[in-house]
Amino acid sequence: MQKVLSKINSPNDLKPLSVEELSVLSEEVRQLIVESVSPCGGHLAANLGTVELTIALHYVLNSPADKIVWDVGHQAYTHKILTGRRDRFGTLRQENGISGFPNIHESPHDHFTVGHASTSLSQAVGLAVARDLAGDKYRVVAVCGDGSLTGGLAFEALNNIGHMHNNMLIILNDNEMAISKSIGSMSKYLNQIITNPAYNRVRSDIEHTIRRFPRIKRFAKKIEESFKNIICPGLVFEELGVRYFGPIDGHDIENMIETIKNVVNLEQPCLLHVLTKKGKGVHQAEDEPASYHSSGPYTIEGKKNGIYIVNPKDKQRNEIQYTKAFSNCMLRVADRDDKVVAITAAMPDGTGLAEFSEKYPHRFFDVGIAEGHAITFAGALSRGGYKPVCAIYSTFLQRAYDNLLHDAALQDANVTLCLDRAGIVGPDGATHHGLFDIAYLRTVPNSVVCAPKDEAEMQRMLDLGIEYKGVFAIRYPKDLISMTFTNTYAYFGIGEGEVLCEGDDAAILSLGNTVVTALKVASLLRLEGINAGVYNMRFAKPLDAQLLSQLRSKTHYFVTIEEHVETGGFGSAVLEFMSKIGAFDCTVKVFAFPNTFIQHGSREKLFERYGMDEGSISKEIIGDFKKCKRSV
Ligand SMILES: Cc1ncc(C[n+]2csc(CCOP(=O)(O)OP(=O)(O)O)c2C)c(N)n1
Incomplete structure (x- = not known):
């Protein structure tokens, strides 16, 4: 039974909660994430690390008027849960269910549909500039991981943000991991900030003093801030014109709320460095965050000392x-x-x-x-x-x-x-x-x-x-x-296709994994008396001109199958070829995905939905042959 979460239908419902209640909420959100990801998998580790951070952000900000921009968006599950999608959270990543990433069509709290890394800083500064041009007052916060900060786009944005100087906050969610360990000199630099021995010594002395004399907390924090500025004067961000704060503990809700409140209203670009633990709260995900970055399904075995124990369902497969x-x-x-x-x-x-x-x-x-x-x-x-x-x-x-x-x-x-x-x-x-x-x-x-x-x-x-x-x-x-054709080395040249089976009524041209679909389609056609040849073209460029020309002298009905959009793909290449050789008496039936953004769902279901499975393809071809017979 959720004591707090069941009452949260929008970020507004967070405002009256006490720190203790927010802490209970974080545990309930974590439980919902662990349970909901379990049957179908998902971005478990990144999301477990951002529970408290997201609660603190939504506590301080007024979303959707204030805008939170997520980088990659694979860490936004808590955001989804707090912004009216709690009841649908069990449908995560399933067909017609909610997306695993922020999506502009899903909620007014999602300002961008994302999934690719390093975009949040550019998007946030764009929103901040739009706000200032329009004379609006909302706040803009980008949440960017240390991994995503390694992308060139993020550096380009930082360069621009420091120059433009609009008010915005970058939360640097530093868990020292991209999918694997973060690599590169920026990660090394962030690590130096975190592990700076002089700074950490002073920090722990200050924390010790605060514990003894809580009344001087505010004063002591000020000293810590000043000291940090003395010992880390050349912080890269500061030099770029972005005020740096932190590092702070990304699982301490109370401190985060206080800090975010302080920095979010400064009239300049600021960066708050937040330290989080990837996989927090699930034993295996904490131990192997890379394996649980995008986890498969798992069972929940129980909880030990407040930490979940899970067991991956990945079966040993022979294929x-x-x-x-x-x-x-x-x-x-x-x-x-x-x-x-x-x-x-x-x-x-x-x-x-x-x-x-x-x-x-x-x-x-x-x-x-x-x-x-x-x-x-x-x-x-x-x-x-x-x-x-x-x-x-x-x-x-x-x-x-x-x-x-x-x-x-x-x-x-x-x-x-x-x-x-x-x-x-x-x-x-x-x-x-x-x-x-x-x-x-x-x-x-x-x-x-x-x-x-x-x-x-x-x-x-x-x-x-x-x-x-x-x-x-x-x-x-x-x-x-799904099918291994041979274990022996195949000698073929660039642009050389392969005949898998001959047939004069139709030529099914396939590429890569669609060869298997093509063979199944040919079998289904044979049941209807249509004798189709199957050709493994191997290359979408260059096409096997010789093979295509030979086929053209046998048949006038070509089928192409590809796992790609129809626009400009393999089928288009075949059509271009036919046009070039003047094969105007030929039909080329292109089986490909439509040129739209295809939503999430299982591969199998999406193939069916878009008529790309063997049943749908053969049905359409049979229909064509029937029409043709009628018109003769
Ligand atoms: C352009 C691009 N390349 C690669 C990826 C795959 N990818 C997804 S998340 C991720 C790591 C992101 O690291 P970080 O920003 O630190 O977030 P964390 O998962 O550690 O919270 C990568 C490489 C991507 N989403 N976009």
């Missing part, structure tokens, strides 16, 4: 994920060729580079959440004689488009891209689906864009990629490799 296949392939090329180097933008585990980083630490580069930089850096590594492989999720590469064009392709650089999560990602939703990469990569001059159906094919593609002068992209989804 292999594309990510694991990439990890294997990468080790093989690295073992063979010492010029191969690997780059990640703060995601060594998610992208499958962890094993590589252990085996070849000197050839592994985690550049922070900095996809644009990763590509430019890779371009230069290539100019310096190395063979960089950038493992980046498809959706996050979007922000590196100019780097691809200008800093890789234009330099004739040999940059291999391994794009995980290319396609539907499921519960993370619109911000995370990797549905645009074929389109934007195809426009890069001299680029190659391909997708493997299994590990053997991925190995060949990677081998081709590391030798290719230009941008060479290998895309694969967040999925299991």
